[in-house]
Amino acid sequence: MAPRLHILSPKRNKRLQTGWEGFFPYYAGFPELFARELLQSARLPRGAVILDPWNGSGTTTYVASDLGMTSIGIDLNPVMIIVARARLLPPSEADHLRPLAATILSHAHSAPPTLDSNDALLGWFEPTTAAFIRGIEQNIRRSLVGSMTKSPDGIHLDKISGTAATLYVALFAACRKLVAPFRSSNPTWLRMPKETEARLVAPQITVARFFADNVRGMSAALATKLDADLLIADTPRAGECKINLSDTASMRLDAGSVDFVLTSPPYCTRIDYTAATRIELAVLGPLMSTGARALGKKMIGSTQVPSASIEIDDKWGKTCAHFLEALKKHPSKASGGYYYRTHLDYFDKMSRSIERMSDALKPGGRAILVVQDSYYKDLHNDLPKVISEIGVKHGLNLKRREDFHLRSMSDINPGRRTYARPSGATESVLCFAK
Template identity: 50%
Template sequence: MSLRGEPLPSPKQNRRLQKGWEGFFPYYAGYPEAFASSVINQIGLRKGSVVLDPWNGSGTTTYAAAQLGFDAIGLDLNPVMVTIARARLLASSEADSIGALADHVVRRSQSSSQEVDASDPLLAWFSRRSAATIRSIECGIREYLVSDLTISTEGVMLENLSGIAATFYVALFALCRQLARRLQSSNPTWLKFPSDDDQKISERPSLLIEAFKSNLQGMASALRNREDGKVSRRYAETQLRVADSTAPNLKRASVDLILTSPPYCTRIDYTSATRIEFAVLAPLADVEINELRRQMIGSIRVPVQDLSPKDEWGPTCNKLLRRIRRHPSKASAGYYYRTHLDYFDKMSRSIASLSKTVRRSGSIVFVVQDSFYKDIHNDLPAVMVDMFGANGLDLYRREDFRIPRSMAGINRYTKLYKRDPGATEAVLFFAKA
């Protein structure tokens, strides 16, 4: 493990930089590609090194690693994000095939009248006619571009989904997002549900098909103009899997760098942020969305099992939990205390599992953000230092970046407490002691 002492770019995602190919992946992310590339370069990995992101999201880490010629593994519990990360890796050489394949998929979707099932989750936002058109396009993608390596009698193996098929799904995701823009709430992770059928989104089938094809044309153009890394990606292998960070099922001492931004302890419902994409992908997503919401780290759903603080969570975490439990506000000693227990239990188990996968000479780089519960400061970076220390890893570098406003500020009740609306995003570097 080596580290060049160069300053890091900010890990704060900058929407203005998401242009061209990157503009088609506008999903909530912990850091931009420039940051991930800078960390990987500064660590000084040797040829053949493996980079892991256990909360891979839209695939920033795996994309940056592949561009630099390193093998990468990306894990995520959300099948939507695994699909998006797969599309992001599509080689520029595939751009010319998108147009021809689009014509075949559209013809396939138009060749049979698609009846939408009454239980289809698309009907939560779309009229029956529009939902049927969207589902017919999805069926065309699934039947024309998804092979029996992905869908077999044994179930769905989403990690085998091709980059082309994933790209077509992302184009359909984008179409649904564009149509549902008027349903966006003040919380950017939540779409409103129309209260009756008259308020549901309804567009002509021909318009939906043309908009889908237009998205694909835009993606093909952006992919064609994308500047790939100087290092050939021919020799880099990227694995993307639907997997739980608490039990990643990876070989011991098989990874050289873990670079990730785990879910922050800010009660953001990451699964609901992709609810409409989840509806599109329903035939390939073999998990029920409310169950997925419960499994996620940072879940806002009350855990089923009874939990209690553990010594290995460290003094910072346990002091925070005691203060939350004693807070006089409503539900602090019940709901909020239990959801915080759930967060730290899953995070502790994840760190314990992930620490075993790193080689003796490897590094773990976590990007985490502090926050507040009511008027109580949640120093998540300090909690991470304690938890990694309990697993035999020491902090050897830290860089802080001040953020003027955080996602937590969208909750109007935060104004009841006199506190800074911003947050500190910390980049923490760990190595085995």
Template identity: 35%
Template sequence: HFERRRSGKTSARRGFLIRDRVGRDQMPAIRSQMLRTSLTEKLRVAATHPHMNTKRNTKHAHGREAWFPYYAGYPEKFVEIILDQAALKKGAVVLDPWNGSGTTTSIASYRGFNSIGIDINPVAVLVASAKISGSRDNNRNDFLIEKICQLATREPNEQDASSDSLSKWLPLDVVSIYRAIEQHILCNIEKKSTVDYLNPAMMPLSPTASFFILALMRAARSISTMRTASNPTWIRPGVETDCRPDHLIKAWKYQISNMSANLDLNASEDFIPSNIILGDSRNIELEDEMVDLIITSPPYCTRVDYIKSTSFELAALGISDGDVPFELVRRSCMGSTLVRNATLPEIPNEWPIEIKDTLSHIRNHASKASGSYYYKTYWQYFDDLIQSVGELKRCLKFNGSIVMVVQTSYYKDVLIDVPKLLIATARTHGLNGSTVSCKPVHNGLFQINRKAKEYALGRQYAEAVICLEPYND
């Protein structure tokens, strides 16, 4: 048997051929490659699962998914299926660098994984943190809730409500009560001063405090009026309402009760709190090779202003639309419609040829501003994407995997094949990419621009799930 093994005559059948042809130091890399291939195949099979749907129906959302109907998110079932197929060990690290409303981190936390969620929007950070609040902590605060309501009623906020960012959305007496409730939440639950609290550059709140602040936001929004512009993702203050402070208090208690019940339904002994970070996917403050699995969906290349869509919630955090902090967050967001650099950028030589060709088609398009404004915004998007993928590769373990949900889009009649461009980008960073699922999309964010109907004929949109894995040299 030893002689046959040395000669390699039976080694292929018995699995010895690998050991004969490579050194011991190469075995971990080969084993990890075999495991990753298995994961990719599992995801391809899982794509046929009836719940392997990347589109979340916000109209029929329930439980935690209904807390903040983020229209670009995927459903909790999708994350559950990915985690099931990945078969990670308990305590493995799961990352979402575009965490949004926290679907990935909340499911990973309840499954017993160490999850990290990063987002540049402070509203998203608050929502994601609230989703990992323990239901027991909230239930035993019934007495404290009554105390906070009494204190807020007796001692409304003394600051001038007319200069408050919420005054555009709610009557001044309601704004005063809102800030008073908020102040007592911070003092009694967060145990910190309110000074500088609403500065989004500060450290995010604890999950429990985030839960009560989010419930307050939802209550305030439920009694306010707002309107949409020609772009329905943009919201603006509506006409004045006759809502009163007691309406806000009643709505807040109602939201706490409903949201606490949602947490009760998802209680788990394996729960590990997530680490929710206000940060940037282009500069992730994590150590190298510490993440086992990344489940995420980068901002779509659809020129949708994600920050504008959270104008009310940002106002509740003290950031008013039009102010410098608001514009700073808006301009920094990936996929922003605001140009950061006035000069016309050139395409770097090291960028993938697929991205170069796409940008060239946009730049040379005959429509107005194609070679200036629109070229700049698309260049900016791909620059952000390339930097972000490089950061994901740096943080990923040698045997880790990345699962991404991405969607195609169009500039006029130019196809922006983001799944293909993302795989090409990943290749330049030493990542091997595969499409495990691709489904047609008939209703989506691309329908927002009604002026683009002349180019709509012949367009075919698709949403893909891709898996990225490190190459092993």
């Protein structure tokens, strides 16, 4: 009989995001403590493989690695690949981050690049500021991104070194701070400036200070972690970890190769995950083969209408079918057109992803999914129940469900007051077995 899992609240708590974890404040996912308690209570055998098919900022892979476990993290967003790889940087590397950053800044000051007129950074910054930011990025690339990442068949961000990834994250944070005027009330959304709006101007010394301060803080946090590890005699060696840039709906994993899944799939709340990382994608522009819009279309929960016609599938379950029928008939504008089609796209991708996840799971393996419900106008989208039914259709058995009530991002939308519905949301921890 499998041991009973210890399930804490999956709600992220900013007060717990301190030290090294505090440098990865990306939206969604679950806290490190939640993942740690789950994985430790699972009592997995040595050599067990943990999978997170929506790895995001890399909480699952970081905790698994820290516990000496083998793990695989998959994500479609290149920014999240960089962030997850940075998070895995060994504490022993803390000492050389600051000298590296100083050298990179020195080169950026002495030889700013000629900026391409199509550089995505120009969407936010005036040319001189954009050129200096690109100079920092270019020198990170020249110094730390080698032939394994930049191979003849294209860029492989999932092979980027932890050191390079960490410096990219420091630059991400500097740029995010600079573009603060373009944040909205929704913390997941960074709007693009209008054509008539002035672009941001920041002195080189300001940009350099933001970047250097981030590197200094990350170095100090890693050094503190190293000191803490040295005080613990039986600290496990970091486990092997693979971070792969891939689409979960078409990911290739060997059948029966995974012992345990811990993940949080994208919620069906019309969050544009590429819009949430717009500035980071702009920084990564030279390393990307796919533009932000094309990338957004591939995402689960895309706000773009799918080009192909999609029909409701029996494998989506009865709850999903009833919700989609009600959505299609809803009297509000575009419900039966745009919104219906984007929801079809969401459930199609989700079902195909869960099928591949289930196929990868060993007989007797377990999958833990953190899923949040939502509302479309006044229609309850009971996503935990929908995901439960999809899982069963693809060979999984729901063994346990724990619900946690929390505030919802939709509560800040003034339009929600038009419809009668409860405030907040239910975040459910679904425990499946194969």
